[in-house]
Amino acid sequence: MVDGVLARLRAADVPVVGFLTRELREGGRRVGFAAEALDGPRAVLAHVQRTTGPQVGRYGVDVEAFERVALPALEQAREGHAVVVVDELAQMELASAAFVTALDWVFALPVPMVATVHQAQHPVTDRLEQRADIEVIEVTEVNREALPARLSARLVAAWQASQHERS
Secondary structure (H helix, E strand, O other): HHHHHHHHHHOOOOOOEEEEEEEEEEEEEEEEEEEEOOOOOOEEEOOEEEEEEEEEEEEEOOHHHHHHHHHHHHHHHHHOOEEEEEEEEEHHOOOHHHHHHHHHHHHOOOOOEEEEOOEEEEEEEHHHHHHOOOOOOOOOOOOOHHHHHHHHHHHHHHHHHHHHHHH
């Protein structure tokens, strides 16, 4: 779903910053996850063979590797010239205290943003979902196909408005 939103934003020449979380597969089996900045840098976030760091299910999380990718990607949002994409907010990413701190200032920025958030309860995401300035849209089988177009249209309009306000 996020890939569809990104493609539409890029097609509309809207700058984007942030990061994606991607599955790592070997032999058709999921073995981990990678964090990938939208401008290129990538690192293994978690892997079944990792035995150090926080454990989330069967995956060992490499907090430092995640921070090397995600924190600089989010730092670019401070410039206020782009839509911010955070994919995703879940237990692995939230294992980073520095990332949790960064979320506070990122969500306070006057910039358009889209984030994917796990459905599990967690103090950080529960707090974000309670904010009046955040709209939570659940992805379902019924709305999954239409969401990329709907969200990207809203993000393009919000980005254009934010650029108009800056000038």
